[in-house]
Amino acid sequence: MQHNLQLFLQNISASFAGQQLIKITLGNKREKSAELKNIFIKPVTIKNAPKLYFTYRNNTNDTFKNYDIKESLILIEKMLQTDFYNADLFTATNDFHLSADKSGTVKIITRPASLVIKEDAGQHDKQKNRVINSATALYLHELGITTAEGIVKKDMQDKFKQINRYVEIIEGIIKDIDFEKNITVADMGSGKGYLTFALYDYLTANLNLVAAVTGIEMREDLVKKCNTIAAAVNYKNLIFKKGTIQDAELKSIDMLIALHACDTATDDAIYK
Structure with missing residues (x-):
């Protein structure tokens, strides 16, 4: 029923205004072949203004947008009418689960709160x-450091730092080297690829360089996994x-990375 959908939206608005909103999820897509799989929404503060941060999870990539509460409610209402059957609202006082069906029937289930607000939540x-x-x-x-919403997992905080x-x-x-927009890097003993991916991200996204980065790793399972992730996030080089x-075999490179805590690996890389 339309009444239940409006009630769900009112709960979002009230929890946002009272700073009790923790997160919202939209799922169970109406069209099974649709590219958009889920939407994850969380409150953030940007330049002292409260916003809602949308993560759109697609089959091949994620996109991100910030909206004010008025825009957010319009978008959520539309999505629940055309794109998704289910929604969950998590607040500091209650959880609200909304479910719809093809006939247009909408139901809401209210449960005790399952999450708590973190002290630094929303400080985008x-x-x-x-x-x-x-x-x-x-x-x-993909490497298991963050959740689907882009939040660093508690047990991965040290790794992220x-x-x-x-x-x-x-x-x-x-910072003071002119690479003329191109840079070639080899990471010797790249392991699980945490640092290799981060370096490529920094060179391309922060410095806008055309970077070609190669990770050398002797464990075949890690090589396959890292190549799969690189393809999934469209890191072509x-x-x-x-x-x-x-x-x-190293051809012409601008930088060689060697960061290890085992045996003589770093010495071997320097010698190479």
């Missing part, structure tokens, strides 16, 4: 303190190759 501007933006770096989700610190160090080294540091 704080992302500027990090070189790598967790909300837009899709590879971070390490990635950003690593990129900051690289930034300090190359980021590739991973199976091989050892000693045997790797």
Whole structure:
């Protein structure tokens, strides 16, 4: 019923106004072949203005938009009428589950709150303190560092800090070098690819360079996984190759990365 949909929207508006809104999800797409799979929405503060941050999850990529509450309610209402059957609203006091069917019947189930508001929730501007933006770096989700909504997982906070610190160090080294828009990099012993992906992201997204980055890794399963992720996030010039540091064939490169805590790997890379 239209009444239940309006009630759901009123709950969104009230929880947003009272700073009790934690997140909203839209799912169970009406058209199974549709490219858009889900929408995840969370409150953020941008330049001291409260907004709702939309993550549109598509089959091949994610897109992101910020809207004020009025625009958001219009969009959510439209999506629940044309694109999705289900929606979940999580607030500090209650969870609300909305479900619709093909006949137009809409039901709402109210449950006790399952989530709590984090002290730093919604401070979207704080992302500027990090070189790598967790909300837009899709590879971070594929690597298991962030949730589908672009939030860094609790048990991956240290890894995310390490990635950003690593990129900051690289930034300090190359900031005064003119690469003339092109740079070729080899990462020797790239492992799971955390730092390799972050470096490619920084070079292309932050510095707008045409970067060709190659990760050399001896474990075939990691090479395959990293190449799959690179293809999924459309990093065309980021590739991973199976091989050892000693045997790797390196042509003309501008920078060689070697960051290891095991045996003589770093010494081998320097010698190479």
